[in-house]
């Protein structure tokens with residue numbers, strides 16, 4: 001009776017009309033971020049919905065985002081837990097899905113210190129430069145034969161290699177992870193399956209039936225990763241035995257050393273190591289590669305912007321050499337292009353948070369454990385926030401001090417607050433250097449006489465929103481000599 005009374009007293013945010021039992025599930029299709037935006041246009045910047053038995057709140061304005069990510073950050077920075085993420089993360093022993101608390105806080109600090117800090121990022125700069133050089137050379141050869149290049153696949157491979165070299169100290173070929181699917185394909189498939197609405201999450205009583213077969217698929221994928229990570233860890237243990245005196249430590253070694261020392265100060269076994277390593281793979285590769293993919297797509301769709309960017313880089317670098325990392329900070333227009341692309345294509349369109357306990361938001365009651373989504377995708381396309389929002393126009397950022405690091409709530413591609421992306425510096429640096437190099441070293445043309453405005457920009461929903469179709473283009477080498 002007390003609970004019923006409490007329910008009646010709750011002043012919940014406005015909600016679309018729901019149905020008995022299923023609530024609002026029927027209102028969501030293949031692209032929930034787009035559906036949430038459409039619904040928010042009718043019901044407002046803060047909206048309450050129920051997916052089966054699961055209460056959710058969606059916010060879709062900079063002011064509401066600030067309340068979630070700054071004002072009420074302490075209460076709203078838990079993560080939603082789903083059947084898929086629970087399995088993939090060894091029961092939330094990672095960083096991305098770990099509940100707020102000492103474990104999450106310590107692991108996040110550790111990842112920042114050992115992999116994502118400025119000095120660590122610099123340590124791996126020569127490796128990243130060499131990998132970029134290999135990719136440019138591969139594309140240059142394709143250009144000689146006027147081949148159509150799968151830009152999406154090349155970028156994914158490059159970013160995957162860079163990331164694996166930093167985390168594991170070696171690269172992998174496709175079949176190292178799965179006999180049939182490629183490395184990036186398995187990561188892609190995982191983020192896609194994990195993001196698919198699972199009836200078992202909405203109706204826990206039918207979870208065991210696995211009506212959509214999603215639990216089976218995620219079980220198979222997590223077994224693939226588990227075997228892969230076990231092999232890597234075993235290799236490192238063996239290598240350490242043989243090369244005791246050698247330094248050359250990679251992130252995996254640091255994790256293993258903490259585990260073996262027993263001095264973490266919190267529970268830390270092989271499952272924790274694997275969960276965190278998986279975060280660095282899934283959190284680092286797909287996000288960065290997809291960001292580059294969207295930027296290259298927008299540049300090919302907008303040839304005048306491409307030319308202007310090439311000119312900016314050429315004026316500093318000339319046409320006799322590749323771009324050097326030290327030159328990146330002088331490319332103001334490149335910064336605008338990156339921001340503008342992330343405004344239209346934030347790779348994580350919904351920041352997924354959860355309420356640790358009941359709180360008040362914009363005068364409404366938010367019950368404890370409610371999932372709170374910040375629709376960054378909708379904010380980036382809101383005409384009240386951005387003039388002519390659907391147009392790709394990097395110049396809107398010239399002379400503006402709107403930043404993408406989480407200070408300005410109209411542009412949140414890396415989130416904001418205590419759950420914001422710890423890989424921002426690394427991710428942004430890789431994005432800028434890859435785009436600068438691809439644009440500087442090559443002219444790009446769409447295949448089969450396709451005109452720029454015919455390029456299909458459809459999205460494919462997942463934990464990361466990627467292009468529905470790979471970006472294909474014909475490169476022409478534009479430097480004066482082979483570098």
Ligand code: HEM
Nearest residue numbers: 096283284287288291348413414415416419420421423427
């Ligand atoms: C362009 C590249 C990247 C983008 C756009 C991006 C974006 C994001 C976003 C939007 C979040 C969630 C923020 C929130 O919930 O408020 C996040 C979290 C996270 N990202 Fe990134 N990210 C990128 C690169 C990376 C890289 C390179 C790594 C590491 C190798 C990384 C590791 C993480 C981790 C561990 C979290 C979870 C943080 C936590 O829950 O405490 N990210 N990222």
